[in-house]
Amino acid sequence: MRIIGLTGGIASGKSTVSKLFKSHDIPVVDADVVAREALKKGSGGWKKVIAAFGEEILLDNGEVNRPKLGQIVFADPDKRQFLNRLLAPYISSGIFWEVAKLWLKGYRVIVLDVPLLFEAKMDKFTTPIIVVWVDPETQIQRLLARDGSSEEDGRNRVNAQMSLDDKKSKADIVIDNTGSLDDLNEQFQKVLVRVTGPLTWFEFWRSRQGVSIILASLSSGVVLCAKAFNSNRS
Numbered sequence: 001m002r003i004i005g006l007t008g009g010i011a012s013g014k015s016t017v018s019k020l021f022k023s024h025d026i027p028v029v030d031a032d033v034v035a036r037e038a039l040k041k042g043s044g045g046w047k048k049v050i051a052a053f054g055e056e057i058l059l060d061n062g063e064v065n066r067p068k069l070g071q072i073v074f075a076d077p078d079k080r081q082f083l084n085r086l087l088a089p090y091i092s093s094g095i096f097w098e099v100a101k102l103w104l105k106g107y108r109v110i111v112l113d114v115p116l117l118f119e120a121k122m123d124k125f126t127t128p129i130i131v132v133w134v135d136p137e138t139q140i141q142r143l144l145a146r147d148g149s150s151e152e153d154g155r156n157r158v159n160a161q162m163s164l165d166d167k168k169s170k171a172d173i174v175i176d177n178t179g180s181l182d183d184l185n186e187q188f189q190k191v192l193v194r195v196t197g198p199l200t201w202f203e204f205w206r207s208r209q210g211v212s213i214i215l216a217s218l219s220s221g222v223v224l225c226a227k228a229f230n231s232n233r234s
């Protein structure tokens with residue numbers, strides 16, 4: 001079992017690289033998608049966010065107003081930390097569950113696309129770790145072009161994350177996405193050979209930690225189901 005870590009900065013190109021993995025039948029668990037589920041109307045995360053930020057944070061349809069919450073937390077490190085702590089248990093259990101489901105389906109190479117892989121200490125059970133790097137100006141230009149957000153909001157979002165140079169220094173593999181999509185694709189083909197080839201001893205040891213975590217999350221899922229089943233019967 002190999003859980004490849006894919007990270008980088010906001011708008012550095014992780015989703016673009018994820019698509020390339022998927023086109024080679026390597027499944028990707030996207031932490032942003034899991035985080036969105038964790039905030040869906042009626043979920044545990046949704047209830048905690050309302051308790052913390054008030055009903056003003058909701059849209060008329062009852063869903064969280066994500067741009068509004070984003071503007072608040074990306075401009076205020078304390079509120080961001082608070083939101084991170086609030087949602088972390090839902091996001092990490094959601095990610096483990098997605099990995100476990102793919103493992104049960106028979107996949108043995110899985111990519112975890114997690115923007116905050118290092119910040120959330122999820123790097124511990126992914127190997128090898130790929131960082132998609134771009135220079136800061138290209139990053140902000142692509143972010144503003146994609147999201148149509150204000151430059152201030154864009155820069156707040158970039159500054160809310162560990163710098164891309166720091167992430168680069170922690171990577172096993174760096175993809176430099178400053179160039180064209182063709183350049184990216186060319187680098188990706190080499191990365192694909194590297195990450196699907198034999199593991200080094202160090203990578204092998206790290207991949208065993210990943211398996212232990214999956215087994216732990218599967219067994220805790222079974223225990224929770226058994227408890228729910230018993231409490232329904234009594």
Ligand SMILES: CC(C)(COP(=O)(O)OP(=O)(O)OC[C@H]1O[C@@H](n2cnc3c(N)ncnc32)[C@H](O)[C@@H]1O)[C@@H](O)C(=O)NCCC(=O)NCCS
Pocket residue numbers: 009010011031032035039066067069070073080083084087091114115116117120157160161
């Ligand atoms: C604040 C929220 C509601 C803003 O939603 P919005 O739709 O505007 O942005 P989206 O979720 O698509 O995130 C876009 C990018 O922002 C960056 N980002 C998201 N959350 C954070 C955070 N807490 N700290 C730093 N960067 C973040 C990531 O690079 C992500 O890819 C949302 O980002 C959120 O719920 N964040 C907290 C959950 C989290 O930590 N998500 C990251 C998964 S590891």
Ligand SMILES: Nc1ncnc2c1ncn2[C@@H]1O[C@H](COP(=O)(O)OP(=O)(O)OP(=O)(O)O)[C@@H](O)[C@H]1O
Pocket residue numbers: 008009010011012013014015016017032115142143146177178179180181184
């Ligand atoms: N090499 C490239 N050349 C031109 N545009 C690119 C390139 N790579 C990515 N992009 C564009 O840059 C934007 C950001 O890329 P992408 O969405 O893949 O980043 P991301 O790291 O997944 O972002 P986020 O953290 O916000 O989810 C997208 O609009 C994408 O189409």
